[in-house]
Amino acid sequence: MAEEYRGIMAYSEDKDTLFELLSKGRELADQLQTEVSAVLLGEKVEAEAGELASYGADKVYVVESPQLKGLLAEACAEALQAVISQAKPEVLLVGATKRGKELAPRVAEKLGTGCVAECVALEVDAGSREFKMKRVVFGGKVSSTHTIAGKPAIATIPPRIFEKKKADGRTAETVKVEAEISPPKAEVVEVKPKETAGIRIEEAPIVICGGRGLKQQEDFKMLQELAEVLGGQVGCTRPIAADRGWFPEWVGLSGKKIQPSLYIAVGVSGAIQHVAGIRSSKIVVSVNKDADAPIFADSDYGIVEDLYKVVPALTEALRKILKK
Amino acid sequence: MEIVVCAKYALDVAEIKIDPSGKPLLDGVPRRVSDIDKNAMEAAVNIKEKQGGTIKVVCFGPASAKEGLKELLAMGADEAYLVEDPSGGMLDTAATVEALAAAIQKLGSFDLILCGEATTDGYTGQVGPRLAGKLGIPQITYARNLNVEGNSVTAERDLEDAYETVKAPPPVLVSVTREINVPRIPSLMAILKASKKPMTVWKLEDLGLSKEKLEQVSTLRTVDLQGFAVERKRVIIKDKPVEEAVQELISYLMKEKALGV
Numbered sequence A: 001m002a003e004e005y006r007g008i009m010a011y012s013e014d015k016d017t018l019f020e021l022l023s024k025g026r027e028l029a030d031q032l033q034t035e036v037s038a039v040l041l042g043e044k045v046e047a048e049a050g051e052l053a054s055y056g057a058d059k060v061y062v063v064e065s066p067q068l069k070g071l072l073a074e075a076c077a078e079a080l081q082a083v084i085s086q087a088k089p090e091v092l093l094v095g096a097t098k099r100g101k102e103l104a105p106r107v108a109e110k111l112g113t114g115c116v117a118e119c120v121a122l123e124v125d126a127g128s129r130e131f132k133m134k135r136v137v138f139g140g141k142v143s144s145t146h147t148i149a150g151k152p153a154i155a156t157i158p159p160r161i162f163e164k165k166k167a168d169g170r171t172a173e174t175v176k177v178e179a180e181i182s183p184p185k186a187e188v189v190e191v192k193p194k195e196t197a198g199i200r201i202e203e204a205p206i207v208i209c210g211g212r213g214l215k216q217q218e219d220f221k222m223l224q225e226l227a228e229v230l231g232g233q234v235g236c237t238r239p240i241a242a243d244r245g246w247f248p249e250w251v252g253l254s255g256k257k258i259q260p261s262l263y264i265a266v267g268v269s270g271a272i273q274h275v276a277g278i279r280s281s282k283i284v285v286s287v288n289k290d291a292d293a294p295i296f297a298d299s300d301y302g303i304v305e306d307l308y309k310v311v312p313a314l315t316e317a318l319r320k321i322l323k324k
Numbered sequence B: 001m002e003i004v005v006c007a008k009y010a011l012d013v014a015e016i017k018i019d020p021s022g023k024p025l026l027d028g029v030p031r032r033v034s035d036i037d038k039n040a041m042e043a044a045v046n047i048k049e050k051q052g053g054t055i056k057v058v059c060f061g062p063a064s065a066k067e068g069l070k071e072l073l074a075m076g077a078d079e080a081y082l083v084e085d086p087s088g089g090m091l092d093t094a095a096t097v098e099a100l101a102a103a104i105q106k107l108g109s110f111d112l113i114l115c116g117e118a119t120t121d122g123y124t125g126q127v128g129p130r131l132a133g134k135l136g137i138p139q140i141t142y143a144r145n146l147n148v149e150g151n152s153v154t155a156e157r158d159l160e161d162a163y164e165t166v167k168a169p170p171p172v173l174v175s176v177t178r179e180i181n182v183p184r185i186p187s188l189m190a191i192l193k194a195s196k197k198p199m200t201v202w203k204l205e206d207l208g209l210s211k212e213k214l215e216q217v218s219t220l221r222t223v224d225l226q227g228f229a230v231e232r233k234r235v236i237i238k239d240k241p242v243e244e245a246v247q248e249l250i251s252y253l254m255k256e257k258a259l260g261v
């Protein structure tokens, strides 16, 4: 039975992430000598199919239905299931946006297969066609590697894990899938965009991260100035974003994973869930007035001092040296 | 409202040590109720306080999970159910869901299932959506607030670039974020009272399941576990005038060529 499953399939409602998954999928498919397909779900999405070929898709499965309005998990799961039973891919890669993270396990459950959540590395053995999927567990302390006995093997993959690679001159076949999708019981009643959404902190070479040591939103201006002098971006810990709403997104296990060459933590205690997002930083610097703060154990350099004294002094000194 | 809260008795990740060869030492690591599952319980209690109803908490885990369930009873659950996991935690989320779904079906009708957005140890965020899929009910994930009115459940979801409000009729599964509330710390009185609340322990066989059945649905294999070595330099500057400390830091960073000069 299992031998019937062939090919790499990718889905994400986020276009850039889909391009990244297709690029990685292309590489895997060439190794396995099989094909790559992309899935588009929505009310009217067929027009988007063309672009996907240049990132490696051989086929684009399109499900269009009024039930897919708002991309509710219930409806998307049914649509994706229909595509999978028709196409029978051996692996399904889903972008680990929050929508993807809630969709993939629902689909996996329906198909009776396994899913590796937030996979950060993926390789395949060309002989056994077994996928090895790596993720981070135990609050970011441990990396675990998994295989999946069910078909298809499913993984969700966070944005910016794989590089997108464009190749011109490729074409893809569009396959429209007629799926019976039941009207979702849930309904989207309001969408409020977050204000400063869209900043790509994952790509910043230098990141200054503020934590609860900053007393008010205005104080982030101080970090902004430091970031400007250094040519970096400002980020924050989860409570700053999710409790106080001062930023749309945060850095860490449940937020963005970043890999700057220099990361500066200001008034951040260094909870393991935060540190999980900064492990790939080349150099970690921290400023905290508490000498026992755990962040110092995860830092290359640290200053034990009041941030309200250090940050302005550091900005001034750097401004002179960097002549900005 | 008939509310079911799913709570995991998770490994206390702060207590996990890595041995010199990079292997995590998992034997004997203490457990605690997964952080966000307390937020789920608090959300359930808030609804019950307004609307009335019952709260049942269900856990698939080791016998020691009774300790955690007592805490959740003290927070305000009416009844606790433990499905004993004979595998020592070696099964995947599909197996967990198989056990939880069987327990929930045995409990009878429900309006609302509450989960955490993810557990502190495994952190997959899969159990909620899988359970909703298995039971064929709608799901509202990443809820940062939750409202029950008449015959509808409304929650605001915290997505990357937007807040999205979703409404669904019961039965529905909602997974909550840690920002939804601040879980109460039970009073001594509540703890004493909780010791008289019913706690039921089920074996898989009591639910028509078996270890073999769960192993069969559990298709995820763990082939390697490797701890991250902390390899930071840990140079800490302290007890120095601010200007001096800052100059010292800058000279280190210049040596590292971290400032582009």
Ligand SMILES: Cc1cc2nc3c(=O)[nH]c(=O)nc-3n(C[C@H](O)[C@H](O)[C@H](O)COP(=O)(O)OP(=O)(O)OC[C@H]3O[C@@H](n4cnc5c(N)ncnc54)[C@H](O)[C@@H]3O)c2cc1C
Pocket: A210, A211, A212, A213, A214, A236, A237, A238, A239, A240, A250, A251, A252, A253, A254, A255, A256, A266, A267, A268, A269, A270, A271, A272, A273, A274, A277, A287, A288, A289, A290, A293, A305, A306, A307, A308, B035, B036, B118, B119, B120, B178
């Ligand atoms: C499942 C789960 C997932 C999570 N995911 C994330 C995540 O992705 N990202 C994340 O960040 N968190 C995450 N958290 C939360 C995390 O556990 C911590 O609660 C959070 O990171 C703490 O944020 P903080 O460092 O800003 O605040 P605090 O822990 O309150 O630390 C503030 C620090 O500022 C210092 N300070 C105060 N005043 C000053 C001053 N004047 N000068 C210098 N220092 C000062 C204090 O000494 C303290 O160390 C998660 C938690 C859970 C349970």
Ligand SMILES: Nc1ncnc2c1ncn2[C@@H]1O[C@H](COP(=O)(O)O)[C@@H](O)[C@H]1O
Pocket: B006, B007, B008, B009, B034, B036, B037, B040, B058, B059, B060, B061, B093, B096, B100, B114, B115, B116, B117, B118, B119, B122, B123, B124, B125, B126, B127, B128
């Ligand atoms: N063993 C378990 N017993 C009861 N509930 C669980 C269990 N594992 C996970 N859950 C629920 O599912 C949520 C997500 O868990 P996870 O998929 O492990 O990240 C948790 O916050 C709990 O509400």
